[in-house]
Amino acid sequence: MLNVTEKVVVITGASSGIGEATAKLLAHQGAKVVLAARREDRLKTIEDQIRQDGGQAVSFQADVASYDDMQKLAGFAQEQFGRIDALVNNAGVMPASPLSELRVDEWDRMIDVNVKGVLYGIAAVLPVMRAQRAGHIVNLSSVAGYQVNPTSAVYSATKFAVRAISEGLRQEESPASRIRSTIVSPGLTETELLDSIGSPDTKAMTNQLAGMGISPYAIARAIAFALNEPDDVSVNEIVVRPTALP
Numbered sequence: 001m002l003n004v005t006e007k008v009v010v011i012t013g014a015s016s017g018i019g020e021a022t023a024k025l026l027a028h029q030g031a032k033v034v035l036a037a038r039r040e041d042r043l044k045t046i047e048d049q050i051r052q053d054g055g056q057a058v059s060f061q062a063d064v065a066s067y068d069d070m071q072k073l074a075g076f077a078q079e080q081f082g083r084i085d086a087l088v089n090n091a092g093v094m095p096a097s098p099l100s101e102l103r104v105d106e107w108d109r110m111i112d113v114n115v116k117g118v119l120y121g122i123a124a125v126l127p128v129m130r131a132q133r134a135g136h137i138v139n140l141s142s143v144a145g146y147q148v149n150p151t152s153a154v155y156s157a158t159k160f161a162v163r164a165i166s167e168g169l170r171q172e173e174s175p176a177s178r179i180r181s182t183i184v185s186p187g188l189t190e191t192e193l194l195d196s197i198g199s200p201d202t203k204a205m206t207n208q209l210a211g212m213g214i215s216p217y218a219i220a221r222a223i224a225f226a227l228n229e230p231d232d233v234s235v236n237e238i239v240v241r242p243t244a245l246p
């Protein structure tokens with residue numbers, strides 16, 4: 001039996017890419033998965049696929065940038081399964097562009113989803129996990145959370161922030177409440193993430209990277225590794241890059 005077997009795992013951004021792969025892999029390993037995202041139809045399809053495969057899954061429409069939605073998501077997970085053992089704060093957007101294009105709405109969206117979304121996720125589950133005196137929060141950063149490139153200033157800022165938040169959470173909660181926290185930082189991964197780029201020049205640049213990323217299941221396996229370590233082992237940081245890229 002794996003550590004995630006029969007555990008309740010809430011996954012944001014579960015309607016595509018890394019979130020979808022993580023939900024399917026963890027459900028296959030016996031976890032009870034709670035899928036969250038905005039696109040309800042996609043969530044339902046994935047939920048059905050997991051159930052047909054013999055797994056346990058429920059889904060809930062939530063915008064991570066809404067504090068209220070995240071509180072409701074945590075309530076729904078508890079209603080369905082009685083507890084929350086883990087949260088994968090995976091939802092994210094990357095409308096990259098040079099700062100000079102002044103795409104202020106896109107900056108706001110990245111900060112709302114990538115930073116506030118992670119904080120609201122933590123706010124929704126922390127009281128539950130503290131009461132349980134156990135829990136695990138996995139936060140998705142990025143290789144862009146370690147280095148900045150032209151067009152990635154704001155996205156990188158959000159992913160640096162995710163690492164800071166996750167490390168702060170670890171220092172505060174790990175010894176006191178036995179709540180583990182893990183930062184998972186993917187390199188280029190084949191998902192829909194680049195679709196959120198609005199800047200035509202940036203889009204043209206990133207189109208050259210098509211097909212060079214790794215499978216979202218590579219990241220799902222890293223997340224599953226951290227969750228499956230025994231409760232007294234806290235895996236704090238994992239970086240996963242395509243072998244063929246620098």
Ligand code: NDP
Nearest residue numbers: 013015016017018038039063064091092142189191192193
């Ligand atoms: P996808 O675009 O495939 O998935 C993003 C997910 O986030 C979708 O399920 C989307 O669902 C959800 N999402 C976006 N905005 C919101 C919102 N406001 N509320 C709730 N859910 C939202 O990309 P990835 O799978 O690649 O991205 C997953 C994570 O991995 C992100 O945090 C990303 O930054 C990170 N990452 C990805 C890399 C890559 O190369 N792909 C590299 C490094 C990090 P919906 O639209 O239905 O709400």
